[in-house]
Amino acid sequence: MHVVFYRNLNLGHAGSPNREQLEGALERGGALRVRSFQTNGTVLLEADAPERVVAAAAGELGSLAGYDDAAIVRPLADLEELLALGVFEKHQSPRTYRETVTFFQGGKEPSWSTPWTNSKDDVDVLHVGDGIALSLIRKPRNSAGSPTFELERATGGVATTRTRGSIDRLLNAAAKWK
Structure with a gap:
């Protein structure tokens, strides 16, 4: 799937x-x-x-x-394996607004060492691998950080982001759909 x-x-x-x-x-x-x-x-x-x-x-x-x-296609098993790494659990912070998963393609891999924080201090990229980035975003004022923007700028490709909650619900729905 x-x-x-x-x-x-x-x-x-x-x-x-x-x-x-x-x-x-x-x-x-x-x-x-x-x-x-x-x-x-x-x-x-x-x-x-x-x-x-x-x-x-x-x-x-x-x-x-x-x-x-753009449409980015990923095997469902990749998502299950990625979340099983426990990356989010290792980076808990009361400043976190959302845990996010960003899918990107085209361009190059980001050259950051992770964890990486953007200059606005509203995105922490915790893990990058094989066209997927796990990030924490903060909402210091009226708008939240954008890992999509950060990944597109770093790679020159396209990206789209979902919250971890959406990915968790997707995995649950997929398990029932099988």
Whole structure:
């Protein structure tokens, strides 16, 4: 099983497909099973060639809804293994607003030594490996830190972020879906 993390996709919003359009495009692209999870462009996908399914669905999503941003495909097992490392548990802080998981592709790997803190002191990147970064964000004023921004700036590629809570709920939903 795989997960597709669409960048800047919010089901039913302008420039994004609705749930039926998203799931239908992936099914017509060759997915064996599809389940859109939440509304943030996260999709559970069972397919023999998931990257090809996502690529095949891209044109339809563009014509139906005008969506043409990035989609990052990851094996579900990668997420389970990553969270099992206990990285977040080793970096508990009362200043943390959210624990986040950022998926990135294209460009280069960040050159930071981890843990790394941005200059605004609102993002701590704790772990980077194989296109995934685990971060803590803070919300010192009205806006929270953005690991997506930091990863895109460091890599020159594209990135999309989900909270750890979303990833935990995704893993629970996937276990029931199997």
